[in-house]
Amino acid sequence: MAITKTDTETRSSMDHLLEVDDPLLDLGNVLKGVVDRALQGAELDGDDAYLLAGSAPSELASLCRAASIIRDSGQGRDISFSPKVFIPLTRLCRDFCGYCTFRQSPTEAERLYMSLDEVVDVARAGERLGCTEALFTLGERPELRYPAAGEWLRKHGYKTTLEYLRDASQRVLEETSLLPHGNPGTMSHREMEELREVNASLGVMVENTSPRLSEKGGPHELAPSKRPQVRLRTLKLAGELRVAFTTGILIGIGETLEERIDSLLAIRELHRRYGHVQEVIIQNFRAKPQTPMSGHADPSTKDLLWTVAVSRMLLGPGANIQVPPNLNIGDYPVYLLAGINDWGGISPLTIDYVNPEAPWPQISDLRRRTEELGFTLRPRLPIYPEYVTGNGDHIPGPLKQRVGAQADGEGYVKGGIERYATAP
Numbered sequence: 436m437a438i439t440k441t442d443t444e445t446r447s448s449m450d451h452l453l454e455v456d457d458p459l460l461d462l463g464n465v466l467k468g469v470v471d472r473a474l475q476g477a478e479l480d481g482d483d484a485y486l487l488a489g490s491a492p493s494e495l496a497s498l499c500r501a502a503s504i505i506r507d508s509g510q511g512r513d514i515s516f517s518p519k520v521f522i523p524l525t526r527l528c529r530d531f532c533g534y535c536t537f538r539q540s541p542t543e544a545e546r547l548y549m550s551l552d553e554v555v556d557v558a559r560a561g562e563r564l565g566c567t568e569a570l571f572t573l574g575e576r577p578e579l580r581y582p583a584a585g586e587w588l589r590k591h592g593y594k595t596t597l598e599y600l601r602d603a604s605q606r607v608l609e610e611t612s613l614l615p616h617g618n619p620g621t622m623s624h625r626e627m628e629e630l631r632e633v634n635a636s637l638g639v640m641v642e643n644t645s646p647r648l649s650e651k652g653g654p655h656e657l658a659p660s661k662r663p664q665v666r667l668r669t670l671k672l673a674g675e676l677r678v679a680f681t682t683g684i685l686i687g688i689g690e691t692l693e694e695r696i697d698s699l700l701a702i703r704e705l706h707r708r709y710g711h712v713q714e715v716i717i718q719n720f721r722a723k724p725q726t727p728m729s730g731h732a733d734p735s736t737k738d739l740l741w742t743v744a745v746s747r748m749l750l751g752p753g754a755n756i757q758v759p760p761n762l763n764i765g766d767y768p769v770y771l772l773a774g775i776n777d778w779g780g781i782s783p784l785t786i787d788y789v790n791p792e793a794p795w796p797q798i799s800d801l802r803r804r805t806e807e808l809g810f811t812l813r814p815r816l817p818i819y820p821e822y823v824t825g826n827g828d829h830i831p832g833p834l835k836q837r838v839g840a841q842a843d844g845e846g847y848v849k850g851g852i853e854r855y856a857t858a859p
Contacts, residue, residue, distance in 0.1 A: 449808070451496055452772040458501035462494050470501045473748040476508075481700060487745050488692040492737065499740055502747035502774030509752025510776040514805050515815040515847070518798070518855065519568035519780035520561030520613070523788040524549050524603055525596060527584050528574025530658035533727040534688060534720060537789045538574050541583040548587060548596075554603045557785065558611040564783045565854050567841060568635075568817040569613040571600060572789065575620035575660040597626045604633040614837065616681070616817035621660045621669045624676070631678050632831050635818040635838060636713060638681030641666045644701045645694040654688045654728060667701060674709025679822045679829040683716025683757070686742050687734035695742060699749050706750075711829065713819040714755045714777065717743050719762055721790060736766055740773045747774030755819055760801065761793040768804045777815075778805075783855075798855045813847045814855065820846025 458474070459467050469483045490498060525548045528538035541547060558569050577584040578596060593599045597619055604615040614635040621639065622630065630637060644663040648655045655661035673680040684698045699715075706712035719734045734742075739758070746756055757777040760767035767778075781795050796804075805812040816838065822829045823838060823846035830838050843849045 449769050449772060452499050452769065455496045455500040458497045458504065461497045463491070466490055466494060466498075470498065470748070474501055474504060476752070478751065479749055481696070484696045484700065484745070484749055485693055487748070488696060490741070495737060495741055495744075498744040498748075499773040502744035503772055505747050505752050506756075506774040506776055510755075512810045513813050514771065514776055514778065514810045515755075515813050515820075516778040516798075516801065517568045517616075517780045517817055518564075518566045518814050518848070519570045519616075519782050519817070520557050520566050521780070521782055521785040521788055522549065522554055522557055522569055522571050522603075524554070524571050524573040524600060525577060525584070526574055526788070527577030527581055529577055529580040530575050530660050532658045532661065533654035533656075534723065534731070535789075536723045536726060536791070537572075541581050547584060548599065549603075551603055551606050555606055555610050558607045558613050561782070561784050562611045562613055566782070566784065567612070567614060567814070567848055568780060569604075569607045569611070569615045570780055570817070571603065571615060571617045571619065573600065573619050575658075595626075597622065597630065601629050601633055604630070608633055608834075608837075612837075612841070614817050614834065614841070618681075621665050622672065624672050627669075627672055627676055627678065631676055632833055635816065635830070635834055636679040636681060637673060638714075639666060639669050640683050640685060640716065640718070641670065641698055641702060642683075642685040643688070643690045643694055644698040645690055647694075648689060667705070670702070670705050670712075671709075674705055674711045677709075677828050678711060679713045679818045680711050681714040681716065682712060683714070683718055684742075685718050685720060686739065687720035687732075688728070689731075692741075696745065696749070699746055703750055712754075713822055713829075714757055715746065715750060716757045716759070716779065717746055717775075718759055721762055721793065723792070736763075736769065739763070740770065743770055743773040743775055753821075759790075759793075761787055761795045762790060764793065764796060767796070768808055771805065771808050771810060780817075802852060802855075812852050814852060815847050816841060822846075 469486050526539040607613050607615050616636050617634045618638045719739050722729055722731050755777050756775045757779045758770040758775050760778050802812045823842045
């Protein structure tokens with residue numbers, strides 16, 4: 436289990452970051468030039484980015500301060516979150532990742548798939564609590580590994596899990612006000628085209644673009660869908676289909692700092708081409724019992740702060756960058772000082788089934804701790820505000836009216852944070 440910081444230790448870290456007035460003051464000459472270019476709005480190239488990997492621990496506070504200035508110039512001081520329910524449609528999966536406790540085999544699972552009625556029941560309960568997102572998370576194509584999964588699907592009239600996801604999303608749309616966001620793993624052009632019509636947004640974590648992590652002994656050795664070219668192809672298809680897309684990297688699974696940078700640059704390149712990456716999650720690995728990586732060390736706060744700051748400098752002022760607060764419950768406010776502008780999905784109802792040991796912060800606590808640092812917490816839909824208020828071509832035609840009815844003039848959830856004043 437991860438050891439979290441005490442409030443005193445967290446405050447000490449934040450005070451140190453807040454002390455930096457001039458982000459260039461404590462940097463060496465080489466880094467000073469790189470950071471100065473980023474502050475002036477220049478797009479850093481790969482060589483610049485690799486120089487950041489050589490920064491000294493004493494330079495971290497300056498990097499974070501520079502990233503915060505860049506964030507403020509593009510996103511201001513608004514910090515968003517998505518009030519959601521988490522719907523684990525199936526926990527069966529063909530992949531075996533070295534750190535995962537979400538996946539189950541048919542003999543382990545309480546049920547192979549949630550029924551459509553169960554899906555709707557969860558969505559309705561979330562609706563009563565003010566949720567606007569139905570997050571569907573599921574294993575990667577379990578029917579390719581487990582005959583029982585294929586038999587269940589055929590019995591219920593489906594060929595694939597993704598066909599079933601489409602109908603589950605449709606039922607949520609028909610019977611609740613929630614907007615689905617599907618996170619189903621890799622998708623083909625046809626599959627994404629069909630899911631696009633019933634999902635406000637979709638997502639797949641790139642995690643890392645290094646083929647080395649899929650080699651023998653690596654965390655993705657037995658996970659064919661985690662091959663970098665497969666993940667990046669899904670991200671590219673989303674761009675071609677004008678899907679507002681969530682992605683991100685997972686740090687601390689054995690990658691180098693340079694491999695993190697390569698992954699961020701690959702995401703940036705696809706967004707530059709298509710303009711569809713609505714959010715980049717910087718997620719930190721947490722060791723879990725009874726997994727092959729149970730003894731692997733968690734990334735430190737400083738490691739995550741560095742990655743967040745570098746992500747902001749590489750992705751620029753307009754990017755939406757998130758750190759999951761439940762994975763950093765002891766010190767999550769500190770990442771506001773490294774350039775993030777989003778907390779991701781927060782549920783007042785359902786647990787994080789991928790990280791069941793990590794409870795969400797209460798919305799009231801999230802608001803208090805965000806405002807203490809001079810930011811404003813604002814609820815958003817599963818499609819980000821700029822895609823709501825833009826030209827509209829990233830919103831599926833069938834969902835345009837519903838999205839418009841739930842959004843205010845700036846593209847956030849109508850009614851604002853006061854809707855959740857009494858929420859847990």
